[in-house]
Amino acid sequence: xxxxxxxxxxxxxxEPRERPGTASPLAERMRPRTLDEVVGQAKVVGPAGFLxxxxxxxxxxxxxxxxxPGCGKTTLARLIAEATAARFVPFxxxxxxxxxxxxxxxxxxxxxxxxxxxxxxxVDEIHRFNRAQQDAFLPFVERGDIVxxxxxxxxxxxxxxxxLLSRCRVVVLEPLGESDLVRLLERALADADRGLAxxxxxxxxxxxxxVAAQASGxxxxxxxxxxxxxxxxxxxxxxxxxxxxxxxxAQRKILLYxxxxxEHFNLISALHKSLRESDPDAALYWLGRMLEAGExxxxxxxxxxxxxxxxxxxxxxxxLERALAGWQAYERLGSPEGDLALAQVALYLAxxxxxxxxxxxxxxxxxxxxxxxxDPVPLAIRNAATELMKGLGYGAGxxxxxxxxxxxxxxxxxxxxxxxxxxYEPGGAGVEARVVERLAxxxxxxxxxxxxTKKPRR
Numbered sequence: 001x002x003x004x005x006x007x008x009x010x011x012x013x014x015e016p017r018e019r020p021g022t023a024s025p026l027a028e029r030m031r032p033r034t035l036d037e038v039v040g041q042a043k044v045v046g047p048a049g050f051l052x053x054x055x056x057x058x059x060x061x062x063x064x065x066x067x068x069p070g071c072g073k074t075t076l077a078r079l080i081a082e083a084t085a086a087r088f089v090p091f092x093x094x095x096x097x098x099x100x101x102x103x104x105x106x107x108x109x110x111x112x113x114x115x116x117x118x119x120x121x122x123v124d125e126i127h128r129f130n131r132a133q134q135d136a137f138l139p140f141v142e143r144g145d146i147v148x149x150x151x152x153x154x155x156x157x158x159x160x161x162x163x164l165l166s167r168c169r170v171v172v173l174e175p176l177g178e179s180d181l182v183r184l185l186e187r188a189l190a191d192a193d194r195g196l197a198x199x200x201x202x203x204x205x206x207x208x209x210x211v212a213a214q215a216s217g218x219x220x221x222x223x224x225x226x227x228x229x230x231x232x233x234x235x236x237x238x239x240x241x242x243x244x245x246x247x248x249x250a251q252r253k254i255l256l257y258x259x260x261x262x263e264h265f266n267l268i269s270a271l272h273k274s275l276r277e278s279d280p281d282a283a284l285y286w287l288g289r290m291l292e293a294g295e296x297x298x299x300x301x302x303x304x305x306x307x308x309x310x311x312x313x314x315x316x317x318x319x320l321e322r323a324l325a326g327w328q329a330y331e332r333l334g335s336p337e338g339d340l341a342l343a344q345v346a347l348y349l350a351x352x353x354x355x356x357x358x359x360x361x362x363x364x365x366x367x368x369x370x371x372x373x374x375d376p377v378p379l380a381i382r383n384a385a386t387e388l389m390k391g392l393g394y395g396a397g398x399x400x401x402x403x404x405x406x407x408x409x410x411x412x413x414x415x416x417x418x419x420x421x422x423x424y425e426p427g428g429a430g431v432e433a434r435v436v437e438r439l440a441x442x443x444x445x446x447x448x449x450x451x452x453t454k455k456p457r458r
Contacts (some may be wrong), residue, residue, distance in 0.1 A: 017342055018227065025214035027220040027226040029194040030187065031421030032073050039219070040078070040180040041072060041173055042253035051076065053301030055083045062141050062148040064156050064165070067386050068263075070218030074150035076173075077122040086120040086147060087111060098133050102170030105140045112145045119146045126150030128160035134161045142166050153263075175217025182208050183227050196226070201233045203241040210246040225250055264295070268303060271346070275304075276311055280350040287346045291339055315355035322348050346417065353430030361424040368418070408442060 032038045035045045035052055044051045054060045060080055065073040074090075081088035089104055110118035121137075123129070140146045141164075148168065152159060156170050176184075185208045188195040203211075203226070211229065216224035229249045233241045267290050274282035290300055305323040313321040325346035330338035384395035399409035412419055426432040426439065 002168065025224065026188060026196065027223040030184070030191070031221055032072075032079065035079055036084075037185050038072060038075065039043070040176045041076075044171055045076070046174065051080070055080060058084055060084055062146075062168040064150040064152060064160065064168045064170045065173055066152055066154075066156055068153055068175045068217060068219040070171040070215070070222075071175055072219065074122065074124065077149040077151070078119065078397055080121040080124075080149065082145075084118075084120070084147075086118045089119055089121050091123045092125065093119055098136055101136045105146070108140060108145045109143075110242065113122065118144065121146045121148050124428045125152065125365055127152040127154040127156070131161055133165045136161060138167065138343060144191060168203060176211065176219055176222075177217070178212040181212035181215055181217075181219060181222045185211055185222060190224060196230050198233055199230050201230045201239060201241055203230070206243040207241045207246055208308060210243040214246065219302060237295045267293075267295075268300075271300075272303065272307060275346065275349045276354065277308055277352055278354065278361040280347050283350040284343060284348045289337075291342070297330055297335065297338065298327070301342060301345070302332055304342070307349055310359045311354055311356060312349060312352045312429075313358040313432075314435060315353040315357075315427060315432050317431060318347060319352050347379060353432075355427035355429055355432050357425055357427045357432065361421045364423045368421070368423075375417050378412055380411055381413055404449070406443045406445040406449055408449055410452075 033118055035055070038045050041049075043049055046052065051060075065076060067073060078088060080086070087108075089108075091101075091104065102123065104119075108121070111117050111119060126134075128298055135198070137146075137148055141148050150156075150160075150168065156165055160168075182205075185203070189197060189203060207229075208226075211226050214225055228324065229241055229246050231247055233245060238245075265284055271283060271286040271290065274286055287300065291297060301323070303325060305320065308323040309320040323345050326341045329341035332338070333341065377394045380395065380397045382389070382394040384390040389395075395413075399411065401407060401409045401411075414421060426435040
C-alpha cells in the first residue's frame with residue numbers, strides 16, 4: 001500500500017482511523033490537511049518557520065509541543081507524519097502504561113529494520129508520564145526508531161526528565177489570536193464539504209467576533225461553539241446568528257486555567273505584580289480572571305494577606321487588617337457576594353503605599369540566626385525568678401522603661417556581639433516616613449539615658 005495512504009494512521013493490527021465526516025464534530029472535520037491551512041503559529045510553520053524547513057528537508061527531530069489547549073499540537077503532529085511518510089501512532093499518557101510503551105517501541109524497531117520506515121509516536125499530555133515511563137522512550141529516540149512528538153500544556157522544564165528533554169526540541173505554541181480564530185470560523189462557514197455552508201444560517205462579523213472572544217485562543221472551542229450556535233439558530237428558524245445568541249449559548253466565557261498547572265502560577269503572579277505596581281485596574285482584572293475560572297477564593301484571599309505583610313508592611317499597617325477582614329467577609333458571604341469583598345481588598349492593596357522593610361528585616365534576622373552562634377541573653381534583661389538567679393546577676397541593672405521620663409532606659413537588648421546591629425530599615429512611603437523620625441528620636445533618647453547612667457554602648 002502507498003506510504004501516504006490511509007494505513008499511515010493505523011497501528012499494527014488496529015482498525016483504520018475514522019476519517020472526518022459529517023458525523024464528526026466540526027473541529028475534527030475542519031482540522032488542517034496541510035501546513036498552508038494552519039492558522040497562526042507563523043514562527044513555527046510560516047515560510048521561514050523551523051518546522052516547515054525541517055519537514056522540507058525530511059529532518060524532523062523529536063519534539064515537544066508546549067502550548068495551551070486548541071493551539072494545534074495534535075494537528076501539527078499528524079501533518080508531520082503525513083509529510084514525512086512516517087507511521088503515525090497516537091498515544092495517551094492518561095490511559096497508557098509502560099508495557100504498552102514497550103510494545104509500541106518494539107513494533108517501531110521491527111518496522112525500522114524491515115522497511116526503513118520510522119514511526120512518529122505522538123504522546124498527548126506527555127507530562128503525565130512518570131520518570132520510568134519517560135525513560136522507556138530514550139533508547140528508541142536515540143537510535144532513530146521513532147520520532148517522539150510530545151504534547152503538553154505544562155512547562156516541560158518542570159515536568160519532563162532532563163535526559164528526555166535534552167533529546168527533544170521544545171516548540172512553544174501560542175494561543176490563537178482572535179483574528180486567527182475569526183479566519184478559522186469564516187473558513188468553516190464557507191466550506192460546503194467539511195464545514196457549515198449547508199446549514200442555511202449566516203454569521204456576520206459581530207457574531208464571529210463574539211465566538212472568537214469566548215474561546216480564549218482555543219480553536220477547538222471556537223469551532224465547537226460556532227457549531228452549537230449555528231445549530232441553535234437553525235432549530236429556531238433564524239437565518240442569521242446574532243452576537244447575543246453566541247453569549248447565551250456559551251453561557252459563560254471559556255477561560256484558560258489549570259489550578260494545579262503553570263497557568264495557575266502565571267495568573268497569581270500577574271495579580272501579585274499588578275498590586276506591587278499599584279495598578280488597580282490590572283489587579284481587578286487578574287483577580288476576576290482567577291475567580292471566574294474557578295480558583296479557590298480562600299487561596300486568593302490568603303495570597304492578598306501575604307501581600308499586605310510582605311509588600312505593604314508598615315507603610316500602611318491597616319492593610320493587614322483590611323486583608324484579613326476581606327477574607328472573613330468572604331467566608332461569611334460566600335460567592336458571588338463575597339467576591340466583592342476580595343475586590344475591595346485588591347483595590348486597597350493596589351492603592352496602598354508599598355514597603356518591603358519588614359520582609360527584609362525578617363530576612364536579615366533569619367540569616368543572622370542561621371550564620372552566627374546563639375549568643376546568650378544579656379543578664380540585664382533576663383528574668384530573675386529565684387534568689388539564685390539574682391545572685392548570678394540576672395536582671396542586674398534592669399530599668400522599667402515606661403517609668404522613665406524618656407520612655408527608654410538605654411539598655412542593650414541584643415547580645416554583646418550584635419550590639420548596634422540594625423535589622424529594620426524603614427522605607428520612606430506612607431506611615432514609615434514618620435517611623436524614620438521616630439527611630440531617630442528613640443536612638444537619641446537611648447544615648448542620653450546611657451550618658452546619664454554612664455553606661456557606654458558596647
